[in-house]
Amino acid sequence: MPTAVVPPRSSNRSWWRQNQQWLTPWLFLAPGIAMFVLYVISPIFQSFWLSFYDWDGLGEATWVGTGNYIELFDDGAFYTSLWNNVLWLVLYMLAVPAGLGIAIFLNQTVRGIRLYKSLFFFPFVISQVVVGLMFSWFYAPNFGLFYKLIEWMTGTGVAILADPDLVTYGIIAAGLWPQIAYCMILYLTGLNNVSPDQIEAARLDGARGFRMLWYIILPQLRPATFIAVVVTVIGALRSFDLVSIMTDGGPFGSSRVLSFYMYEQALSEYGYRMGYGAAIAVILFMIMMVFISGFIWKMVRDEKEGY
């Protein structure tokens, strides 16, 4: 960074003149970074710190060391929630190939493409709350459309949201609906940029089907895939919204995810155990750190290869 020497006679103003070229970018970045550190980074450390205390949020906090974590490892509800989180992440990822599949299928001229794209566009812009409600009605026993469909096909309807073994899958399906639509739009837009020459050349060389997709089309869709994965992971973490709208963690806590369990422990009428809640948050956080580090590592590597 160039450090300009201030001439003795110059006023403040000309010092600014000389240095504004390199100083301005830093001044411009400052508010963003400051806000970011204050409200995102510092609470993260606070969560870590809180997790070593037993505290109801009002009175004295007592230091319990790793007590909260030891309790967590014996807590059945914690494992149920953790397992559901894994299910969410894994099944949610299906939205990426599903969206790609639909996009490739539709990558031809459909009559009324503009209106058509809107149909896929709308699910993604409506709130998760509304998505949750819509699917709750579909699953509702006796009159829900999905219940009716199952009843019509198998003879007996299944009340998905009341079944501890199926409830999480039911909620994930609701979340997948806007997510698939999103990935599909993403890939459909991305496919416009795929070079027809390369496809033609590959075809002349005898590539078709899966090999064509894997070696020719997918590499060109890399930016789209990157965003699809990022947004899908973010989406899977929003599981809290759907769980709290559709089942409130039930039946018998079987659809809880870690974020919801933490909320129950720390901030709901079930208790105000801030330390225990913070410990849950920290665990969830650690898991995501693994994902994110892997992801960033891959990004940096790709960058070096110079894509």
Add this chain to the structure above:
Amino acid sequence: MARAISTRRKATFTLVAWAIGIAIFFPILWTFLTSFKTEAEAIASPPSFLGFAWTTENYSVVMERSNYSRHFWNSVVISVGSTVIGLLIAIPAAWSMAFVPGRRTKDVLLWMLSTKMLPPVGVLIPIYLIFRDTGLLDTRTGLVIVLTLINLPIIVWMLYTYFKEIPGEILEAARMDGASLYNEIIYVLTPMAVPGIASTLLLNVILAWNEAFWTLNLTAAKAAPLTAFIASYSSPEGLFYAKLSAASTMAIAPIIVLGWFSQKQLVRGLTFGAVK
């Protein structure tokens, strides 16, 4: 002969394509239709699609009973407020990253974006405590602050991708012609950046409008926007599906209308400028 086959194939394709599209759109359509049914018809078996007595009663009941307009206004204030403040912070930051990139610029960007991938519960307790102690719980100000910060990485990222496209040579030329930094930003950069800023604004309004996690956790009756209002409406009024549909329709209508008119920018926005 070959031609006839290809026409038929094309027709089949169009049909299948539209079937997929309508299946995807169906839940929204169904909610819309249900909002015009009576409560009895809403849970009728077998369900009726169009052949029911249309009524707008649900809408007037929701409007009368539940202070809809206040929650609507909360939504507007929170989403617009957080977007404007977010842009004010993000525009300079994105400008720096796009036009004066350093060795670490890419890392800073990725780092910001990666925090979006962290679960928001990781910071829920500290923020809840800060809000409780500063009296920001259940206030619009509090929500504006938290939503600004939550969406800031996305705003910076999007603006960055837009700014990146503005050729640096133009700015260079203006500088050569003796434009000061201020003039350069106001007269040269801004006109070219407006479309990008506009789409970022739109996208962020929609994200903030739909936000549920923070609004559910940090508000009660007073500052609750539409999302939290609908969520609360669903529990005590449990079985009134037609009214709930009407409330939902009203909550998503502004976004659907806004989205329809700005689809192209939004697709680009929602895909973070990764694809054009």
